[in-house]
Amino acid sequence: xxxxxxxxxxxxxxxxxxxxxxxxxxxxxxxxxxxxxxxxxxxxxxxxxxxxxxxxxxxxxxxxxxxxxxxxxxxxxxxxxxxxxxxxxxxxxxxxxxxxxxxxxxxxxxxxxxxxxxxxxxxxxxxxxxxxxxxxxxxxxxxxxxxxxxxxxxxxxxxxxxxxxxxxxxxxxxxxxxxxxxxxxxxxxxxxxxxxxxxxxxxxxxxxxxxxxxxxxxxxxxxxxxxxxxxxxxxxxxxxxxxxxxxxxxxxxxxxxxxxxxxxxxxxxxxxxxxxxxxxxxx
Amino acid sequence: xxxxxxxxxxxxxxxxxxxxxxxxxxxxxxxxxxxxxxxxxxxxxxxxxxxxxxxxxxxxxxxxxxxxxxxxxxxxxxxxxxxxxxxxxxxxxxxxxxxxxxxxxxxxxxxxxxxxxxxxxxxxxxxxxxxxxxxxxxxxxxxxxxxxxxxxxxxxxxxxxxxxxxxxxxxxxxxxxxxxxxxxxx
Numbered sequence: 001x002x003x004x005x006x007x008x009x010x011x012x013x014x015x016x017x018x019x020x021x022x023x024x025x026x027x028x029x030x031x032x033x034x035x036x037x038x039x040x041x042x043x044x045x046x047x048x049x050x051x052x053x054x055x056x057x058x059x060x061x062x063x064x065x066x067x068x069x070x071x072x073x074x075x076x077x078x079x080x081x082x083x084x085x086x087x088x089x090x091x092x093x094x095x096x097x098x099x100x101x102x103x104x105x106x107x108x109x110x111x112x113x114x115x116x117x118x119x120x121x122x123x124x125x126x127x128x129x130x131x132x133x134x135x136x137x138x139x140x141x142x143x144x145x146x147x148x149x150x151x152x153x154x155x156x157x158x159x160x161x162x163x164x165x166x167x168x169x170x171x172x173x174x175x176x177x178x179x180x181x182x183x184x185x186x187x188x189x190x191x192x193x194x195x196x197x198x199x200x201x202x203x204x205x206x207x208x209x210x211x212x213x214x215x216x217x218x219x220x221x222x223x224x225x226x227x228x229x230x231x232x233x234x235x236x237x238x239x240x241x242x243x244x245x246x247x248x249x250x251x252x253x254x255x256x257x258x259x260x261x262x263x264x265x266x267x268x269x270x271x272x273x274x275x276x277x278x279x280x281x282x283x
Numbered sequence: 284x285x286x287x288x289x290x291x292x293x294x295x296x297x298x299x300x301x302x303x304x305x306x307x308x309x310x311x312x313x314x315x316x317x318x319x320x321x322x323x324x325x326x327x328x329x330x331x332x333x334x335x336x337x338x339x340x341x342x343x344x345x346x347x348x349x350x351x352x353x354x355x356x357x358x359x360x361x362x363x364x365x366x367x368x369x370x371x372x373x374x375x376x377x378x379x380x381x382x383x384x385x386x387x388x389x390x391x392x393x394x395x396x397x398x399x400x401x402x403x404x405x406x407x408x409x410x411x412x413x414x415x416x417x418x419x420x421x422x423x424x425x426x427x428x429x430x431x432x433x434x435x436x437x438x439x440x441x442x443x444x445x446x447x448x449x450x451x452x453x454x455x456x457x458x459x460x461x462x463x464x465x466x467x468x469x
Binding site: 065275 | 465
């Protein structure tokens with residue numbers, strides 16, 4: 001049994017949050033540079049230039065990339081042979097989140113669903129974090145973190161099709177979701193698609209798909225070809241950067257699949273804005 | 284063809300009627316922040332026949348909830364939030380109170396577009412997510428109402444050359460529709 005200290009997890013989570021808030025991941029930056037180079041619309045070219053400049057300012061001056069510093073979302077793989085000493089893993093992640101959001105002068109965005117009152121005094125600064133735990137073999141601790149903003153999350157959708165809808169139905173659905181979203185979610189976007197599983201499994205997969213490196217290929221050739229087809233279809237929507245009309249609407253389409261019930265074809269689309277703040281560490 | 288303008292807020296009717304969807308505007312002057320909860324409070328005040336916390340005539344409202352400022356800075360990161368959530372409030376502020384400009388991102392509904400035509404107001408888009416870049420153009424910020432709302436409090440900002448694009452003009456045009464139609468491939 002390997003032991004890991006509670007404090008080490010707190011610090012790692014805090015550091016992840018502080019770094020992610022001000023440093024756009026390299027894959028997202030490169031994808032935005034490519035979009036700038038290929039963009040045909042002058043208005044969108046200007047927008048993409050501002051987005052790249054913003055990333056440079058955020059990095060050089062340690063300022064948040066976006067004022068919506070999001071809810072903290074984690075995908076955590078915990079080895080069965082790992083023991084956290086000095087406190088619980090869940091508490092450590094929440095404490096690291098609170099420390100990171102406070103120290104980085106990041107916005108606390110959690111509120112009560114009904115009164116809309118900010119919850120920072122009730123449950124903690126920008127808490128609770130949204131944590132998806134998975135127990136795996138071994139003694140590792142694998143943490144993926146994303147700062148998920150409201151603008152892109154609000155246009156995300158999920159449905160359950162009858163199996164007869166198939167691949168064609170899925171492609172039409174993703175296209176409709178992005179078309180309806182238009183300028184609202186801050187394009188150019190990363191589009192996460194979750195196929196199969198149960199209703200909630202598809203949704204969680206669609207969010208997890210956003211963590212894959214932009215520009216990487218799907219290991220499943222069927223999904224790889226669907227991703228390529230969707231890239232073309234979504235860019236052809238003409239939405240462009242910030243919806244002002246252009247040729248770069250999406251930076252990537254990432255699909256995750258799951259086996260599903262013989263009666264069901266769940267599909268979920270989770271949308272990520274251009275400020276794709278995420279990080280992955282292994283402790 | 285898109286034109287570039289340098290304007291000073293508060294805005295006059297002459298300022299806004301010259302603008303067309305797709306034009307670039309660098310805005311200097313006073314801008315007020317307000318988003319969801321603050322808009323609700325403003326409209327509640329109107330319902331109660333009470334005065335508003337700032338003069339709405341010619342005013343520009345920026346839909347933003349900034350991050351907390353670092354020590355020594357006037358404001359934290361301050362990019363626009365998605366505007367449709369203010370759609371149910373904006374027409375009344377435009378038609379009854381003389382609001383002349385709104386800054387946000389994303390689509391507005393037909394009621395807002397109609398109000399912009401009827402009472403001569405403009406909806407400007409700022410680049411979403413460009414919070415660090417846009418904050419550089421904000422020289423001062425002071426909370427003037429609803430401090431209890433935190434990031435949603437109403438702030439009086441002084442901005443210099445704040446970069447904007449006209450999305451909805453006073454003639455009913457919508458850049459999101461015009462721009463997309465130009466590049467959509469069927």
